[in-house]
Amino acid sequence: MHHLPRYVPEKVFFIFRESDFTMKLDELKYASRFDNVSGSAIREIFKLIAKPGMISFAGGNPAKSALPDDVCAQIAKEVLQQDGKAILQYGATEGYAPLLESLRAYAEEALGCKVDGILPTTGSTQAMDLLCKALINPGDVILVENPTFLGNMQCMRLYEANLVPVESDDGGIIIEKLEEAIIKHKPKILYTIPTFQNPTGKTLAADRRQPIAELAAKYGVVVAEDDPYRDLRYSGTALPSIKSYDKEGWVMFLGSFSKIISPGLRVGYMAGDPRILRKCTVGKQSADVHTSNLTQAIVDQFLRRNLLPEHIRTICASYKEQMDAMMEELATFPAGTTYTKPEGGLFIWVELPEHLNALELMSKCVERGVAYVPGTHFFAEGGHDNTLRLNFSNSTVEQIHTGMAVIREVIAEASK
Amino acid sequence: MHHLPRYVPEKVFFIFRESDFTMKLDELKYASRFDNVSGSAIREIFKLIAKPGMISFAGGNPAKSALPDDVCAQIAKEVLQQDGKAILQYGATEGYAPLLESLRAYAEEALGCKVDGILPTTGSTQAMDLLCKALINPGDVILVENPTFLGNMQCMRLYEANLVPVESDDGGIIIEKLEEAIIKHKPKILYTIPTFQNPTGKTLAADRRQPIAELAAKYGVVVAEDDPYRDLRYSGTALPSIKSYDKEGWVMFLGSFSKIISPGLRVGYMAGDPRILRKCTVGKQSADVHTSNLTQAIVDQFLRRNLLPEHIRTICASYKEQMDAMMEELATFPAGTTYTKPEGGLFIWVELPEHLNALELMSKCVERGVAYVPGTHFFAEGGHDNTLRLNFSNSTVEQIHTGMAVIREVIAEASK
Numbered sequence: 001m002h003h004l005p006r007y008v009p010e011k012v013f014f015i016f017r018e019s020d021f022t023m024k025l026d027e028l029k030y031a032s033r034f035d036n037v038s039g040s041a042i043r044e045i046f047k048l049i050a051k052p053g054m055i056s057f058a059g060g061n062p063a064k065s066a067l068p069d070d071v072c073a074q075i076a077k078e079v080l081q082q083d084g085k086a087i088l089q090y091g092a093t094e095g096y097a098p099l100l101e102s103l104r105a106y107a108e109e110a111l112g113c114k115v116d117g118i119l120p121t122t123g124s125t126q127a128m129d130l131l132c133k134a135l136i137n138p139g140d141v142i143l144v145e146n147p148t149f150l151g152n153m154q155c156m157r158l159y160e161a162n163l164v165p166v167e168s169d170d171g172g173i174i175i176e177k178l179e180e181a182i183i184k185h186k187p188k189i190l191y192t193i194p195t196f197q198n199p200t201g202k203t204l205a206a207d208r209r210q211p212i213a214e215l216a217a218k219y220g221v222v223v224a225e226d227d228p229y230r231d232l233r234y235s236g237t238a239l240p241s242i243k244s245y246d247k248e249g250w251v252m253f254l255g256s257f258s259k260i261i262s263p264g265l266r267v268g269y270m271a272g273d274p275r276i277l278r279k280c281t282v283g284k285q286s287a288d289v290h291t292s293n294l295t296q297a298i299v300d301q302f303l304r305r306n307l308l309p310e311h312i313r314t315i316c317a318s319y320k321e322q323m324d325a326m327m328e329e330l331a332t333f334p335a336g337t338t339y340t341k342p343e344g345g346l347f348i349w350v351e352l353p354e355h356l357n358a359l360e361l362m363s364k365c366v367e368r369g370v371a372y373v374p375g376t377h378f379f380a381e382g383g384h385d386n387t388l389r390l391n392f393s394n395s396t397v398e399q400i401h402t403g404m405a406v407i408r409e410v411i412a413e414a415s416k
Numbered sequence: 417m418h419h420l421p422r423y424v425p426e427k428v429f430f431i432f433r434e435s436d437f438t439m440k441l442d443e444l445k446y447a448s449r450f451d452n453v454s455g456s457a458i459r460e461i462f463k464l465i466a467k468p469g470m471i472s473f474a475g476g477n478p479a480k481s482a483l484p485d486d487v488c489a490q491i492a493k494e495v496l497q498q499d500g501k502a503i504l505q506y507g508a509t510e511g512y513a514p515l516l517e518s519l520r521a522y523a524e525e526a527l528g529c530k531v532d533g534i535l536p537t538t539g540s541t542q543a544m545d546l547l548c549k550a551l552i553n554p555g556d557v558i559l560v561e562n563p564t565f566l567g568n569m570q571c572m573r574l575y576e577a578n579l580v581p582v583e584s585d586d587g588g589i590i591i592e593k594l595e596e597a598i599i600k601h602k603p604k605i606l607y608t609i610p611t612f613q614n615p616t617g618k619t620l621a622a623d624r625r626q627p628i629a630e631l632a633a634k635y636g637v638v639v640a641e642d643d644p645y646r647d648l649r650y651s652g653t654a655l656p657s658i659k660s661y662d663k664e665g666w667v668m669f670l671g672s673f674s675k676i677i678s679p680g681l682r683v684g685y686m687a688g689d690p691r692i693l694r695k696c697t698v699g700k701q702s703a704d705v706h707t708s709n710l711t712q713a714i715v716d717q718f719l720r721r722n723l724l725p726e727h728i729r730t731i732c733a734s735y736k737e738q739m740d741a742m743m744e745e746l747a748t749f750p751a752g753t754t755y756t757k758p759e760g761g762l763f764i765w766v767e768l769p770e771h772l773n774a775l776e777l778m779s780k781c782v783e784r785g786v787a788y789v790p791g792t793h794f795f796a797e798g799g800h801d802n803t804l805r806l807n808f809s810n811s812t813v814e815q816i817h818t819g820m821a822v823i824r825e826v827i828a829e830a831s832k
Contacts, residue, residue, distance in 0.1 A: 069500025084485025088678035155702035286571035
């Protein structure tokens with residue numbers, strides 16, 4: 001090939017450019033699993049926020065300052081020098097052996113219980129995908145929180161699952177409603193984000209955790225306990241995982257290093273019963289053979305060198321200031337606006353007065369350089385047009401003050 | 417967590433250990449896509465070859481000496497120092513922008529044609545998975561070579577595709593048989609490995625490449641042109657890709673850096689029509705969001721610094737010697753044994769006299785410290801018990817002489 005100069009961002013090659021399509025390929029019929037998936041609304045937002053100078057409360061990205069580039073540079077070099085031949089060779093689908101050891105110790109401390117099996121995955125997104133692959137036939141029911149993480153809703157829909165929302169309150173899923181829904185819908189999976197939930201920031205109450213594990217075992221429902229924000233706690237005390245109450249093996253814990261080390265490395269994991277993990281492992285063989293050994297080795301060194309506690313303390317201190325700034329601004333919003341007061345995580349959930357439409361307001365905000373995600377996208381059945389999700393981790397305190405003032409003004413104008 | 421010492425291999429944590437299972441979870445019903453998948457035979461082989469001192473002709477691993485650990489260590493450090501904040505942040509599902517540029521230039525030279533769209537994937541295994549995700553409903557037909565790569569057969573089976581073999585000869589797929597099969601079975605996909613095929617080492621004849629592209633367009637069949645061995649040519653001249661004859665967009669080219677840089681990094685790509693790639697990209701969003709930016713950046717630097725041509729020359733020189741040593745040994749095998757004479761790649765395909773069973777012989781070989789893969793595993797419909805696949809890339813010339821002598825002895829004893 002021609003020798004290429006150093007990459008210059010302005011010269012980005014856009015892969016989906018126009019060209020002369022013949023009719024014939026347009027007649028190609030795609031798999032029916034795509035009939036249920038559009039996902040375009042959120043992508044439009046991400047296109048908008050790519051504009052320079054935009055203040056984005058839309059993503060779930062870590063702060064730039066929270067990404068340990070120098071440490072990773074050093075670790076990447078060292079692991080390749082010390083174990084490069086093994087790292088660059090094919091690895092086991094079951095995971096990079098050193099990481100399996102350090103991850104188990106980390107996970108057992110995080111979950112507060114013994115871990116029977118553990119599978120490193122290409123981000124925890126892949127863990128959800130593999131769990132659906134192992135369990136879901138078209139039409140099978142997955143119970144979800146209402147609202148819930150839209151990325152994983154797309155995953156479930158691509159497996160043609162039937163998503164049924166369960167009623168929640170400020171303490172998360174309501175146990176009585178959950179049991180009713182289980183009896184009525186015979187779900188295969190309950191999907192829950194118990195800590196600093198995406199999108200609401202709410203945390204499942206301590207006294208609802210054991211009952212969920214018990215209902216799962218009573219009725220034979222696999223619980224996908226998706227807990228990527230667990231370590232980002234700014235106040236209050238850590239609660240036991242649902243998994244820690246699991247006696248029968250029905251709870252699969254999905255963990256991630258995306259929010260506490262780096263999302264770009266794509267390393268997550270699934271911890272739980274070895275029989276379910278075995279199916280997921282066979283599914284992973286033909287999904288990507290194994291997660292990159294290099295990124296697994298980097299995470300292993302973070303754990304093995306015990307770098308996480310101090311790193312987490314640093315980023316939590318900063319995220320707390322950012323969240324406090326956003327809460328401070330929200331306190332000045334017009335009456336009728338309510339919002340969650342999370343003890344950690346990345347998101348605040350806002351409910352505007354009912355007559356306001358967060359989709360419509362967003363285009364006005366975007367015109368003035370501020371973006372968020374309208375809440376309706378997080379509901380399995382849509383609606384809730386007066387809600388929105390705000391992220392504070394990827395904006396400076398100054399940007400938060402400026403951006404929230406814009407949203408407040410746009411709301412005030414719409415309320416006239 | 418407790419501070420862990422440096423990892424010691426003997427202390428490997430085996431994740432699938434015995435524990436007290438309750439009855440209840442054993443009643444869990446997995447998704448029916450697993451009804452078609454066993455895949456255990458090949459895994460048993462890989463367990464056997466883990467024994468120290470085993471000479472393995474079983475895998476498809478690059479030689480240890482072919483893995484550029486020092487270069488990767490240097491590059492990994494540099495890219496993280498120079499673009500670490502972008503590499504460690506969430507990336508686009510569509511790929512790391514610098515790689516999109518360098519990969520396009522590389523692919524256009526490799527394929528000998530313009531490339532409309534390109535999608536980096538987590539190994540080319542993921543490319544096959546995404547293509548099935550985009551196109552395959554349960555029961556849809558995929559035409560496959562007979563024999564073909566067993567890993568991708570497992571992928572297709574997990575999408576509940578109906579695998580139909582097409583007859584081949586020494587020049588690869590027979591065009592008349594292909595057209596017959598297309599008319600009879602109305603396949604969604606034709607899966608072919610045109611260059612130094614896995615497992616046979618055969619190469620699709622030059623004059624069959626354009627006809628395949630034309631039949632694809634005539635009948636509306638997507639061709640998955642899986643070409644990971646293309647650059648490993650030890651004699652003869654490179655042939656044009658099927659993709660280079662594709663006027664209508666029906667050919668999707670699957671490329672990989674596993675055999676020419678490193679399989680442990682997990683970077684491959686799919687090149688072809690942007691409309692099909694778009695569906696694959698939506699499928700990838702919920703599969704792993706994006707391929708690790710770090711491993712994409714490392715491959716980008718290999719391309720951008722033009723390191724591949726010299727690296728490929730070096731490994732090809734070594735692989736040629738290894739292949740020649742294996743061919744030399746095969747020439748001394750008893751009459752009635754036939755084998756392919758590849759111009760490149762990683763594999764030689766052996767047919768023993770019909771009364772011999774390569775599965776039975778393998779356990780005798782393994783007892784004496786030599787492993788291979790029985791050929792039956794590569795046939796969609798099984799059978800062909802007298803065939804076997806030999807890999808030469810992951811053994812030294814000395815190991816090849818020793819190991820082939822063992823196989824020859826075992827055959828001689830069984831022939832008595």
